Amino acid sequence: MPGKFSVLPWQNSDATQMKQQRHTVIRELLGKAPIASQDELRRKLAGRGFHVTQATLSRDIHELRLSKGPDGYSLSNGSDSEEDSLPGIREVLQGFGLEVRQAANLLVVVTTTGGAQPIAAGMDYEDWPEVVGTIAGDDTVLIICPDIEQATQLKTRIEHYIG
Amino acid sequence: MPGKFSVLPWQNSDATQMKQQRHTVIRELLGKAPIASQDELRRKLAGRGFHVTQATLSRDIHELRLSKGPDGYSLSNGSDSEEDSLPGIREVLQGFGLEVRQAANLLVVVTTTGGAQPIAAGMDYEDWPEVVGTIAGDDTVLIICPDIEQATQLKTRIEHYIG
DNA sequence: AACACCATTGCATAAGTATACATCATGAAT
DNA sequence: ATTCATGATGTATACTTATGCAATGGTGTT
Numbered sequence: 001m002p003g004k005f006s007v008l009p010w011q012n013s014d015a016t017q018m019k020q021q022r023h024t025v026i027r028e029l030l031g032k033a034p035i036a037s038q039d040e041l042r043r044k045l046a047g048r049g050f051h052v053t054q055a056t057l058s059r060d061i062h063e064l065r066l067s068k069g070p071d072g073y074s075l076s077n078g079s080d081s082e083e084d085s086l087p088g089i090r091e092v093l094q095g096f097g098l099e100v101r102q103a104a105n106l107l108v109v110v111t112t113t114g115g116a117q118p119i120a121a122g123m124d125y126e127d128w129p130e131v132v133g134t135i136a137g138d139d140t141v142l143i144i145c146p147d148i149e150q151a152t153q154l155k156t157r158i159e160h161y162i163g
Numbered sequence: 164m165p166g167k168f169s170v171l172p173w174q175n176s177d178a179t180q181m182k183q184q185r186h187t188v189i190r191e192l193l194g195k196a197p198i199a200s201q202d203e204l205r206r207k208l209a210g211r212g213f214h215v216t217q218a219t220l221s222r223d224i225h226e227l228r229l230s231k232g233p234d235g236y237s238l239s240n241g242s243d244s245e246e247d248s249l250p251g252i253r254e255v256l257q258g259f260g261l262e263v264r265q266a267a268n269l270l271v272v273v274t275t276t277g278g279a280q281p282i283a284a285g286m287d288y289e290d291w292p293e294v295v296g297t298i299a300g301d302d303t304v305l306i307i308c309p310d311i312e313q314a315t316q317l318k319t320r321i322e323h324y325i326g
Numbered sequence: 327a328a329c330a331c332c333a334t335t336g337c338a339t340a341a342g343t344a345t346a347c348a349t350c351a352t353g354a355a356t
Numbered sequence: 357a358t359t360c361a362t363g364a365t366g367t368a369t370a371c372t373t374a375t376g377c378a379a380t381g382g383t384g385t386t
Contacts, residue, residue: 018334019333019334019335037371037372037373038372038373039372052335052336053335053336053337054372054373054374055335055336055337055338055373055374055375056334056335056336057373058372058373058374058375059334059335059374059375061373062233062374065232065233066232067230067231067232067233067237068230068231068232068373069228069229069230069231070225070228070229070230074230105266105267120300120303124273124302124303132264132265132266132269132271133264133266133271133273133303133305134300134303135298135299135300135303135305136300142298142305144266144269144271144305145266146266146267147266147267181364182363182364182365200341200342200343201342201343202341202342215365215366216365216366216367217342217343217344218343218344218345218365218366218367218368219364219365219366220343221342221343221344221345222344222345222364222365224343225344231343327386328385328386329384329385329386330383330384330385330386331382331383331384331385332381332382332383332384333380333381333382333383334379334380334381334382335378335379335380335381336377336378336379336380337376337377337378337379338375338376338377339374339375339376340373340374340375340376341372341373341374341375342371342372342373342374343370343371343372343373344369344370344371344372345368345369345370345371346367346368346369346370347366347367347368347369348365348366348367349364349365349366349367350363350364350365350366351362351363351364351365352361352362352363352364353360353361353362353363354359354360354361354362355358355359355360355361356357356358356359356360
């Protein structure tokens with residue numbers, strides 16, 4: 001092939017990898033300034049060395065699952081993949097919990113320093129009916145229960161976990 | 164005028180009011196099933212007695228500030244850039260609030276991570292009579308109300324704000 | 327090497343959305 | 357009542373986005 005019109009050097013190597021990079025740059029651009037149209041995005045990408053057509057960007061936008069709203073394109077607000085390998089409330093309480101106190105329908109869990117947040121997060125995750133909500137400081141967790149009975153019941157269970 | 168083709172009775176009275184009703188129905192439809200295009204929306208509205216053209220819907224969608232994502236149109240995503248200069252409690256709750264739970268005279272607002280402080284600050288600023296005080300953690304706000312009745316009332320209002 | 331396969335892309339165009347302009351209805355001011 | 361301003365809407369069309377098709381380049385298989 002004498003001609004071989006590969007004017008664009010970046011096209012030589014790997015197109016797939018190129019695509020990944022382009023996607024990354026698109027995300028980056030979205031964070032900086034609003035982008036109203038695919039053609040505007042095309043121009044901005046061109047300024048960064050990515051010369052593609054509107055058609056390609058239409059496909060990219062689908063793959064990135066972007067949304068177009070009144071203020072232009074944006075990352076989809078869909079629930080991001082939250083991956084947590086929580087150790088379980090039992091282990092956390094046993095590891096950090098020190099004491100449980102009750103005040104009417106409220107429970108206060110005294111923990112080792114820095115242990116409050118993990119315990120509160122664990123309690124929230126368990127989604128127990130007797131836990132209306134939690135507030136965690138540094139070494140204290142406030143647990144709000146619907147009523148005194150359930151608070152007492154939960155207190156017993158937590159004490160059992162703590163040991 | 165012999166003909167007077169007023170086939171549609173609702174057209175006679177007030178067009179502006181008609182528009183309001185249409186907007187309400189659009190919101191309602193959005194909640195039920197995904198709507199992929201303005202023409203699809205047009206057909207569904209027609210089934211409910213609203214016979215308008217795609218052009219009108221394009222304008223409605225702007226006014227309602229809807230977004231179009233991979234799954235069709237949806238109510239505008241709360242985390243948009245600061246468009247209106249009104250960071251009132253309404254916007255803050257809509258942006259960060261997830262759920263409200265009641266425990267007697269206490270309310271617990273579950274928020275996105277880091278959203279508790281802004282909400283609590285907003286509540287304090289509003290200086291509502293049914294808010295005795297607030298305590299904010301990271302993703303939970305505790306609101307103390309004078310009594311159960313006012314707590315219930317406030318809960319309803321907050322739920323309305325959240326959506 | 328020759329071949330089959332698969333992903334990516336551009337081109338041309340279909341499909342979908344926004345808007346300039348004209349019309350009609352309503353309400354306020356004269 | 358007449359005039360003027362405002363707002364909602366339809367029509368036609370400009371603008372924007374999506375996609376069928378074919379070409380290209382890389383990979384793996386024989």
